[in-house]
Amino acid sequence: QMDSRGIKRLLFSYVLINGIFITLQTKEEVLLDMRASGSELGWLTWPYEQGSKQGWEVVQRSLNGSQLYTYSVCNVGEHEQDNWLRTTFIQRRPSASRVFVELQFIVRDCNSFDGSSLTCKETFNLFSSESDADIGTSFRKGQFKKVATIAPDEITSRNELRINRETRVVESLSRKGFYLAFQDIGACMALLSVRVYYKTCPATIKSLAAFPETVAGGGVNQALREVAGACVENAVSEESPRIYCTMDGEWVVPVGQCQCKPGYEAVNDTCRDCQPGFFKAFVSNDACELCPVNTKLLSSGALFCPCAEDFYRAPDDPTTGPCSGLPSAPRELVATTTQLAAGKLQLSWSPPEDTGGRSDISYSVECRRCEGTACQPCGEKVRLEPASSGLVDTRVAVSELEPHLNYTFTVEAHSGVSLFASQGTPHPPKVTSMRLDERSLTSLSLSWAVAPRRPVPQPTRYKLTYRKKDDNLDVTTYTVLILEKSSVQISDLSPGTAYLFRVQALSPEGSPGGSSIEDEFETLTEGKEDGHISEDTYFSSSEQLKPLKTYVDPHTYEDPNMAILKFASEIHPSHVTKQKVIGAGEFGEVYRGILKAPGRKEGAVAIKTLKPGYSEKQRQDFLSEASIMGQFSHQNIIRLEGVVTKFKHAMIVTEYMENGALDKYLKDRDGEMPSFQLVGMMHGIAAGMKYLSDMSYVHRDLAARNILVNNNLECKVSDFGLSRVLEDDPEGTYTTSGGKIPIRWTAPEAIAYRKFTSASDVWSFGIVMWEVMAFGERPYWDMSNCEVMKAINEAFRLPAPMDCPSAVYQLMLQCWLQDRSKRPRFPDIVSLLDKLLRSPESLKAIADFDPRVSIRLPSTSGSDGLPFRSVSEWLESIKMSQYSENFTCAGVVTMDQVLQMKNVDIKNIGVRLPGHLKRIAYSILGLKDQTSTLSVFAV
Template sequence: SCLIELRSWEVHQRTLNGSQFYTYQVCNVEEREQDNWLRTTFIQRHPSASRVFVELKFIVRDCNSFGEGTLTCKETFNLFTSESDADVGTTFRKGQFRKVATIAPDEITKRNEMHLNTETRYVENLSRKGFYLAFQDIGACVAIFSVRVFYKTCPATVKSLAVFPETVARGGEKQVLREVSGTCVENAESEEQPRIYCTLDGEWVVPVGQCQCKPGFEEAEDSCRECQPGFFKADASSSKCEPCPDNTQRLNPGASFCPCMAGFYRAHTDPITGPCSGLPSAPKDLEATSNHLPAGKLLLSWNPPEYTGGRDDITYSVLCQRCESFECKPCGEKIRYDPASMGLTVTRVSVSELDAHFNYTFTVEAHSGVSVLFSTFDKNPQTIASMRLVERDSTSLSLSWDVSPRQLVQSPSVHYELAYRKKDNKLDVTTYVVLKLERSSVKISDLAPGTAYLVKVQAFSSDGSSGGSSVEEQFETLSDVILTSAVGGAIMLLLVIVILVLCRRRSNSHARQGPEDAYFSNPEQLKPLKTYVDPHTYEDPNIAVLKFATEIHPSHITKQKVIGAGEFGEVYRGILKGPGRKEVAVAIKTLKPGYTEKQRQDFLSEASIMGQFTHQNIIRLEGVVTKFKHAMIVTEYMENGALDRYLRDHDGEFTSYQLLGMLRGIAAGMKYLSEMSYVHRDLAARNILVNTTLECKVSDFGLSRVLEDEPEGTYTTSGGKIPIRWTAPEAIAYRKFTSASDVWSFGIVMWEVMAFGERPYWDMSNHEVMKAINEAFRLPAPMDCPSAVYQLMLQCWLQDRSKRPRFGDIVSLLDKLLRSPDSLKTIADFDPRVSIRLPSTSGSDGSPFRSVSEWLESIKMNQYVENFTLAGVISMDQVLQMKTEDIRKIGVRLPGHLKRIAYSILGLKDQTSTLSVFAV
């Protein structure tokens, strides 16, 4: 109903799959010079939608089905568009329309059959209030079933506690991402405003800035909720609420800290998140000894206090008084103390310069970080802090309780009265049994089995003053049945443990090598110096990190510049300056805020793996930071970065001999890993790092990594993701990863290196790659690749993994080639029609490309577009007339680039007639 017929298009009713459809169709194949147009009504544009999609459903008849009488017949039609700020009605001028695309069917309708095609194109850079679509037929037999016009949006979402509104996807070739600002959810905040990008396909990517729950709140799904009573969170972070520490009060929900209980304190230097502590009790067993010492000298010694208040910063001070005629005065400055009289951390001190015939009184006091708060203490009688069950059986209860440390300091001679009764006492008068005790623990005997008792304790000081009683608490004796069951259960548990231990020893005694692992039967591989240990076999992965990696203090690390981003966070270049060591350049992998414990363990597992390897061609681990808030992995710094990008940036600058030296280093590193029984699984040029001396080192040992930049780069199975282009067929089909599958991947790396970072299998889809490999297709030899090197690649790609060479064999062969450079002079056959992929679309002039820029982009040489334009080479006809000297004259100097462009032109022309022209 929205289409307006302009010429020769007619409305027809059709039946497809049992349903009736109305279509616009045209079929003037027996007439010359057809130019039939069909235009839509005015389509209003959403103000933010600068890019719209057009989905067409149509059928096209096969020209061969009309016989020989047709004067003209096409199998394509054209899509046009025109923008306008108002509806122009039925007015139509072809000059106002611009072409969007040529529409060609995937399936052509032949006699007695019908194939419905669906094609989607997009119209971008729209800026006016609305637009028209038009369809031009120039001689096809075509029927249009439906036209659907739509734009894409990124849906409203919450990411990292930030709310982002629904956003229309828009942009063009130069702007593929739209930045969108968000707001933090309630009770969350952020140092910088959260942002995210909306792609042209309506997907959110690359969130920047993270909201974190405020103090007193923790993350719960996509919101922040209050900390529960008894829990707190002191700062705005992604961490969870923590239980209130020892000796603190449990407050209402939403606590940002837990205040100290009465009688307990935090020192000024104590963190607000830490426990509270009390005063230490008095030192014990003070003794003064003068035997075998000079006159006027004695030695004081004592034992530490029984109660330290929960602190380890205990110090001592010694006070001296000299008594004469029933009067005591301070000893004054004459007396000498060794090592000191204040701030002692030892439990002995030597006192000298004492006068004869005088009485001296020495007092030793214990202090801690909270002793300075003593002046704020009240002098009220003390109470019992808490009571707990130590042990119980069917007839007795063993209990203990804590006393406020103030009582211990002010009145060391404390005694207690404990009262208890049965809970089910039905008498009108409550009867207690009262015990008087000198210690803060008791065992109550002669109790009834399976009975609940209520107990309370009261403390009395030496002067007879008492504190309030403790809260009456309930404790229950065990019943005889429970006791018998417990004993029986313990016996059964012991038997189960014994059986499990015997079974495990028996299973460990069996040989672990199966027939499918015959690849590893080489005696050299069965005698490694040491064997790789999977950190995930540890019950606590943190133990593996401590065992295999060195802990580094963050103060020894200086971050300088962000050089990349990984799955877990940014990667920095920096400096490591350890005690007594020179400064060294390092790469620093960081863990982004908001991580889960599993993400932290996965992040550090790479360090646990890397720390086990010591080889010049394996990236070296300097250490880790795990004991501080921001975890880090520190490795040696490789100045030239990833091998694939480095080769692309220096295409054609290295000789085959230099490239072979790089491959030899990679093979040596993989030989070392295979001897340690480690399978890499993701060996690719992007995971090889290069330093300034062109030494290559294997990296990326993470087990939970993003395998490729684009979603199509991995093949997902129930077991995880696989990098299809680098993975052996048995690993794709059966997830059989072995050192032999790593050899297959090494063959792909060889191809990448010799092709200067070219993408394996070019623009083929993953499905096409798997199908081609299963049909015995192998990558062709790269340009100028030595024949011996290409033959080694083919050996690495043998379907039978047991016949592939081992890494030890590969290293030996590469060494042999490097010792005989003449062996590299024989070049493998190169077919540019296969090695340089050409697009299947054709321009209107019949050439494989519509423009010079399109051709250069297809061979990854689009940096030379301006060179061709300035030289006046603006059509593909001119390109096909160029010779090697012409290419050099327009500014293509690098040998590799010169060869790539020349061979591409060779692939476009008749190879046999132009081979001599393009001898480079």
Template sequence: MRATGGELGWLTWPLDQGEKPGWEVTQRTLNGSQFYTYSVCNVGEREQDNWLRTTFIQRRPAASRVFVELQFIVRDCNSFDATSLTCKETFNLFTSESDADVGTTFRKGQFKKVATIAPDEITSKNELRINTETRVVENLSRKGFYLAFQDIGACVALLSTRVYYKTCPATVKSLASFPETVAGGENQALREVSGVCVDNAVSEKLPRIYCTVDGEWVVPVGQCQCKPGYEEVKDACQECQPGFFKAVASGDKCELCPANTQRLSSGVLFCPCMDGFYRAPTDPSTGPCSGLPSAPRDLVATTTQLSAGKLLLTWSPPEDTGGRIDITYSIECQRCEGIVCQPCGEKIRYEPASTGLTDTKVSVSELDAHLNYTFIVEAHSGVSLFASQATPQAYRPPSTSALTTSLHYTDKCQFVHGKWDIHLQMDFIFSFRKRNSNSRQGPEDTYFSSSEQLKPLKTYVDPHTYEDPNVAVLKFATEIHPSHITKQKVIGAGEFGEVYRGILKVPARKEVAVAIKTLKPGYTEKQRQDFLSEASIMGQFSHQNIIRLEGVVTKFKHAMIVTEYMENGALDRYLKDHDGEFPSFQLVGMLRGIAAGMKYLSDMSYVHRDLAARNILVNNTLECKVSDFGLSRVLEDNPEGTYTTSGGKIPIRWTAPEAIAYRKFTSASDVWSFGIVMWEVMAFGERPYWDMSNHEVMKAINEAFRLPAPMDCPSTVYQLMLQCWLQDRSKRPRFGDIVNLLDKLLRSPDSLKTIADFDPRISIRLPSTSGSDGSPFRSVSEWLESIKMSQYSENFTCAGVVTMDHVLQMKNEDIKNIGVRLPGHLKRIAYSILGLKDQTSTLSVFAV
């Protein structure tokens, strides 16, 4: 009333009080200030029942519990004369709920009592005492309510009535944003509230917190963490500054880029190596980069046992190790007659070995008399596989650092000053090596001509060659006790049973998240052996881009295969869910990881046979790993390196034509499949060849049709795809070549800026211009379904785009305005409309 300068319009009852009024507005002076009160003072009258009702108070839907704070004065009954025998010193508070304002209608029966209000201090004739009391009104559920005050014979002045509810204020805690929340009531002491991670933050579990009845936040659950490339700064996630990186989602700060890395961009997950520096496949992507080792020094040959044809070679370590400690050495022997040289052969013996040496000496024996020998000592490190990318120095071999020594050995013990007449030669033998490798090369074995592939460090063993498959499992996989495995939730279903996410906790090891493949009940012994054979295969691999086998459970009833857990699941589904969200540079980085994994398999003489984006798994740092070895087999030991099978299903869309036609699989056919994976990645999980049948795909391939470039695909990447799809398998690149090229593109991001030509009439398959029967689309929803954009049907309808004629009139801005925001989706719809506008020419393209 102080603010309005008048009455509040509260209702008094009874309406006609005659000479004995009930509640009425009075003006009082307190401390020199004028203020209004509602007061009543019929202390000398019997059976008083005077009511004062507020106006309608609307309730916020979530506020089921409100507080009523009263300021009032109650006169001491003893301050009246003896005639006031009916005087009271209390009054009552009532409430009544309603869904609408009932106006001046008043029925006492609709009100329920909240409390009897009694003063802590009463007012005498000479001293004014103001009381403040708060009462709670619980379990409100209708749109609003009234408060009412009942006088039963007291002398009361109501100074202030304050009605309020409590809320937990909007807040950000642990990078999770929580909205303002009304506090609960007596039936809900803690109200659970779900939050949302702030921009560029993620959480494995939904962030939650609890709001107490007093309006306080307690017990936050599910902490958000800044994404890779971001760090926490004042309740927000900001990009790592140039020169810093962060590889995983965590609460850590961005780290300074390690030694020999580029420090150009902001928001990076890792710092790429500077030119001339590399990371080994086993090095973490967050570690420093290393240079190539220089050549060994001071190579010296001395005799040990002349009669046995023995020689001791010693040398000094490289002057420059490239910053690595994993330096090893290898020895190669060439036997020369005149200008013709050839390998020394298996007769020559090396002690302790000819490769993998960590010491700087080796003993060579079984040398023949009267021949010239050339020994090449090479230094290797974990990054030597990248040597072909480095700038050649003089006649330095392309893949090693080496020193050579030539000597003439004779059993007549010719000495010069008491030692062998040994001529040290510091010129390297690059030209000789090149000529020699070409001499080994024939038209049918071009693909397998490199020494790296002819002599893999480790060769895959087919578990099917074991008479007892259980022996293969025990040889290549670690047995895990089932008590160390905890299943958490089903994440998929495999050929043999369900797949779970779980925890592996082995004594003395840190617990890790794992994927658990199970064998469904009722299996046959053959099904069990087939199930475990995949573990026998995986157990032979150790590479950061190959899914890691943790172990198996075979000695108990329920067999299991336990692998590392990949948080983002299959690559094809992950890309579909993030259509258009990644730049080409990041997609090429994913492809580089896949190619590195396939190079490792190829080097082990292993053919996958089912390489596809659905069989690539992605972890939370977007690292891609090859998985699913159900179809893969070992290369036979023959010149073509093929595997022939008499039956079985072949994934036509991903399989090379020679493998389809003759069921012959090689690493070259895996390269073809890798080209299809490249297309899937650059097209964000689009289905290869769209809705063409397998028969149509095979016919098109044989007629030289190749998948067109996806939208926004760099020209260099598309050209590599076309190289992978060459009809002549011997002309396709090797996986080592592919890794080298992708590394080159990643070191020079500008090489990805030129975009390959894109034809929407071909790149968006025929259904984007006509229905399934070849006729124009009958509805907008049918068209959207054909281009896999059905999720926008309601957007088109709400915007009034309800016919195909309306669709044809749309422009890019119109598509944005109806709510299509993802760049990939925007382009897909826009290009499809382009195809619709030229239906005749589209159909003619496919007719050709």
């Protein structure tokens, strides 16, 4: 007869030999698989006593060349058992807040022992504990919370093995990882397998919308997780597509159907372009249609089928319908003289033999009278009844004819397409706007937009005329170009010279259309390069695109729509594809999307939308930002691609900035970027602001949150027009009689008197410089707006951020001079930053840093004489609360212990990011200075 330990090992060997571990593969992502690890598990047992036979034990066996491990315990003869087995740290996927724990185990029947097991149990407990870092061998029972008591369905006797399989759910996980622990309270059992996993809904395409792989279920007590999708390529949707992922990893209830764009049809899960000879004119999931009669068969992807030669569509005909020919002449014209003496006769005729395929046939009658060889219209002297044109019947009565004169009558047949008989095609479109795309010393690249028109004509050519602006009008030299597309690059121009341009659209026969307004553009001046300064891609030339005119406030227009028409290009909504929501603006959601317009390169864009239920005033306020942006053209100003105004859902389309807002970008890279790179970003912002100030535009809301960053780390000024009330961030604004303004970024005179000038923008730029060097830290920390204003009026200025070059901090202080006339101008700022970048050694001198100023101190101190009562309170004050558990696990629980720490100690407890390491170290340095005296500036 074997003892309990012998029985335990025998049972486990039996399990391994028979290989009965079975894992069903479903829609699961495994985080831990005890059986599949194949190596030493490294799980922690407690209590651990060297040489003791008590507690959990690991047993290793080989099966088919693989190493398998199990844990067992069997102390049924001992009193008050409390044996713990803890897993290693289990990393959690951020969105997996709910995981499943699948257990395989055996439990021996307590009745199978010889009466010496009065304390024997047949259950054990499952616990969990969350953590942001691996705490190693540190173990405290108080860290764990109970998940469930596990009771076997099958009890193992001496002669028969019974393997149990149980699954439990651990919910509400929110930290970077977690531990599982198993508590034995006196059972004889073996833990054969532990598998931890979460379920996912696999990536899928439904209703032409693509949805990513998603962790199943929602949060606590939520059975569904809402998932946003994106329409597949060449599909669009008015409503953002979304779907729900159940806890069982199944997709249910899709919302917001995507439909194929014009020129594409739904085939399986894609939008395929229409095949040659087929077309589709509208957004839908209908199949492409066969081109109607009398049309040309275009290549694939046709939105419509143009009319064949000598066939036309009437202005009111749908572009999806057939084309018609011109009617032939009426037949059998007869004049019947009923009362010739009275000057009357009857004209009649037969309909044309060929109506051109139309039923809207009408007739007109022309009368001419001749005396000798001279003929002229009859005029009103001759009456035709019922009329001389628009006749539906094939007869007309003529009266008031004079004797002894020759009369000639001509009858013409007309239809809806007869207007094309003399023109051949409709009038060419009107050019609505021109824009400057690129320029150099001797060249300008221009493009223009045209008003939409119907019926759709043949491809349009353009006539471009230009001259020097300062030419004497008596001897002006014009250059004329005939172009096949709506863009041109003009070379061999004079440097620093303004030119006037005018564009006309031409029909294929050369007939002109409406002219655009005359626009003025200027080449670069000598000494300036095109586009970029070669030394670094972060910097743009301060004279890169010299403003040619003064900014025009769109609110001065009596009709705001005229400002939109003048300064922004209209985009057809079918050319814009929304992909995913990337933010929320004042008026609605902001999407990442694709702009694919004819004649333009396809590219990523940001799309601002207007939420439903808007008023007309909200619509005008929304579009006014486009009227502002459309006047700017500079590398460091966000570029307006165009607007959608002629359809139900208004949109503003701008270039897409991959790295998003500057403040968030810097927060995510705290301490990871060198000063030279940060100053380069400031240089770009300053160049953009110089351009705006040269145009007499005052931004009024310059802040890091309103600077966008692209993949090349170019910074671009955005979010124009603080004429709107800023309601997004009540804590960041201060109400006055004239609206709300962002206090932390606003100059004192603008707060007190609402005097916004380029000088007040310079003050704001100084705050932006501080944000950049502080890696996105909030200006003035958690001071209230009233405290900020009081401090500024008492001459307090933000201290230098850590590792800030002295020259940069001195420029900040110059920007914050109380007398606005003494602040530097943006040209001065650009010049100074340029000099710093050309002499990197000038950035090596670091400004004095006082950690006592940059940390918010409470008004009272703790009992230990320090300004903080606990370690957690101190960490919260420096925005480092995520490391509270690291300090606790390392045994650093008092502020006195904190003061004894060195850099190596901070690293050893798990602080790895350079920026976080610096912040904690500098704070400790500051606290040491405060043990006898509190801070100079305690808020």
